[in-house]
Amino acid sequence: MTVVEGMPATVTLRRNFWRGVGRVMRRKPSRMVGVGIVVLFVFMGIFGPLLYPDPLPRDDNALYASPSWAHPFGTDFEGTDVLALVVTGTRYVLLAGLTTAVITVALGTAIGLLAGFHRGRWDTVLMRLTDLQLTIPGLPLLLVLSTVWKFTSPVEMGVVLGLLGWGGIARAVRSQSLSLRERGFIEAAKGLGLSTRHIIGRELLPSMAPYIAMNMLIAVTGAIYAQVGLFFLGVLPFDANNWGVMLNLSVFGGGALSSTAALPYLLAPLLAILLLTLGIVLVVDAMDEIFNPRLREE
């Protein structure tokens, strides 16, 4: 690694970081597969709805059609293409999942860091707050909430799930920072008189980055399960196009569990969930190496 003359060190650093990320990803084929899957879903989430007309066309002559070239996963009860439903449903699922992940990680990390770094009174107050959050029963609360709130926007969904899920991360981050604050470099930073903001933001946080990134990705999968589950249970109104809605209709409307006609309609969203989860899990494997300079460079 050499610093190119006349270029700010930070630019070089950033470029080296991304080059390192590429190297880490190429190290195992499974990671590349994971990246491929995640990129595919993100693409579907962003451009999916643009590929199909809105509303999706119905074909009354082909209700619950079997898979064919025109309809790779068959059609639903209205004769709409199942693949199109899966693709257009991705945006809601991903957006809600991402919102949840951002909120849980941001809240959890901030609270965990503050509590772990400051100890004392801060710690006590924040941890009691965390305990409180952890004791809130999520599902019953959501059931109650859904009676008054329609969750038509994925961001609303994500916010609610996020506010219900940061406790675990806060605890984990707190215990991590408790052990990190005893390390020599944190003590040295304190001894040099560096600001608390610097110590938390620049010294503690990067050391926990792999951990936080992993939690974030896992939170995405958790959020996907949660919202799909809610829609599947029929708790939420069917205003939105969502994989969970498809599951619900296929099982309770199409009888996918007892007859084969609606089976592709059931399997398509399941496959999507499975594939997305697999993709994320394969990527999580690389986080440790990405954020650890030693593992990244070698």
Place this chain on the structure above:
Amino acid sequence: MTRTSAPGVRIDDLTVVYKTPAGELPALGGVSLSLAPGTITGIVGESGSGKSTLALSLLNAVQPPGRISGGTVEIDGLGNVVDLQGEELRRARGRQVGYVFQAAQNSLNPLKTVGKQLLDLGRSHDFDDLPALLKDARALLGRMGLDGGRVLDSYQHELSGGMRQRVGIMFALVLNAHLVVLDEPTTALDMITQASILRIVRDVHHERGLTTLIITHDMGVAAEVTDSLAVMYGGRVVEHGPTTEVLGAPRHPYTQGLIRAIPRLSGDIDEARALPGRPPTLGTIPKQGCVFRERCPIRIAVCDTVDPVPVTRDARTVACHAVGQPATPVTPKEFA
């Protein structure tokens, strides 16, 4: 207790390589070394010198990604250890070769008492007479100044660092091994504890008639207890000979530099000089030529291309082009 004589050990052209992304790199590059029966030999080297790898090779216990790729390790009564495998090898460890691990202070099982672990050891080596084993252990611990009964009933956390080290030595000796390898026996111990452990090592060595090998980074530790001293650098033994002679009149420039770099309690303290440069790691050991040449004050042209062969004269072995043949001094003109 059956008395068998102390075994001799002959290591010949031993090569150990580690598999890395950059290919197979040699941690030991053709080491030849003999341990005379009944002596204490010290191996001194810095991190990356290959001293611990050498110690593991005595048990054929080099772990992947490392492997012994060539050479032999002959131990009296065992034969060539490099050829031993499976069950045979397991039995040799402990029965014939006792090993006190690096950081032995932390190598006890925290969930079992010392006595329980001793019984486990006895059973795994098919000892029928377990009470006798316990008796031996108590006697050994008593010899080292501990209350044997109490120690056997203790858990790891109830013992101090020095006591744990003694327990480690007891484990190495209790199966009646006559070749004992101690890897950094006094690291992380206090000065006074270190002195008493070294005294114990020396006394037990003589009383039980052992062949002992001590691996250390500390010249002082080796100086205090060993009869003969081997200095390792970059996976090679660069100097070997009787301890007092090697210390009193070191021949290899590395040994000389190392001794000069020790601050001492008497004499002019400002005579201590730092060694320039830094020791090589596995990846930076030069592929050809002398491994020490980068830091060498008496380097000559041939050092860049030819790895010096260890030359033995008057029981002293030195691997250096510049001091190999002191009878025919190097004419500077020839290499200018």
Place this chain on the structure above:
Amino acid sequence: MITASGIVKTYKQRGNMLGARAVPALRGVDFAIPRGGAVTFIGESGCGKTTLGRIVAGLETYDAGEIVIDGTPMSSLKPRHREPFFRRIQLIHQDPYSALNPTRTIHQTLAAPLALRAKQTGRDKAWMEQRAAELLALVGIDPGYVLPRYPHQLSGGMRQRVVIARALTVDPEVLVADESVSMIDVSLRLGVLSLLKDLRERLNVSVLFITHDIATARYIGGDGELYVIYRGQVVESGPTESVISGPIHPYTQSLLSAIPVLHGVERPGPERVVPTEALDESHADSGCLFARRCPFATDICTAEPPALVPDGDQAHACHHPRRRSVIPVEAVA
């Protein structure tokens, strides 16, 4: 100039149901660190020397006693106002591997405290860059090589030099070096030690050297004061060379006797002292703390604690003081 008097620190060990057990780490320690001087604390692990270093560096509180920094007693200040004083005292950690943040390059590591310094003194970014390079050159490493690198790419000796350079960013008056070379390769140790020695002369920095290895103390602070600590108490003090060549307290004598002899170069000292081993871990706190291990102890030793009394230029706390010659002697070739 820093003076400390009667420093007491007691740790509360979480005990059983009957309550916490108090573990005394320091039992009233007095010392002074003159400007540009060297002070060494020597003792075995658990004797309280590390705690003392951390207290001096402001990383730990003390229960009783007073630290006066440049004439200002610390007890007269609020904790917030003590910080600038303690910033002049920088601790060099024992472990150069954990003392540097593995996720930050050396450039980033040095830039943070330098930015703070630049803000305080109204300097610009160019000064920071220049100062970083200057400090690295001062500690004997090539800035061009080290600055863009991460800690894991450097050897132990280099890392410890970077740690020292980082401490120097705030222009400290005192460096507290706690076993600063024990984790570095032997051939590189003396280099770091001579750097510390060098800094004393070139920057007029004082060094508080904490170690169990008296020979390194002699190398860095041969002209300074040596304090021998046993179980939280100073048992002997005096000019380093005097204490080494003529130790009075049996504990100092035991420590010096325990140093390995380089056979072939040295002969063992004529009056080496070997302490009796205290197998019982529960220590009685009455009388002399060393009495149980002392080969010269008599009845008075277990009954009455000896006070630290001056004796020539040394001071000792012993009922039976006697100078003994214990260190190895140069073997005549």
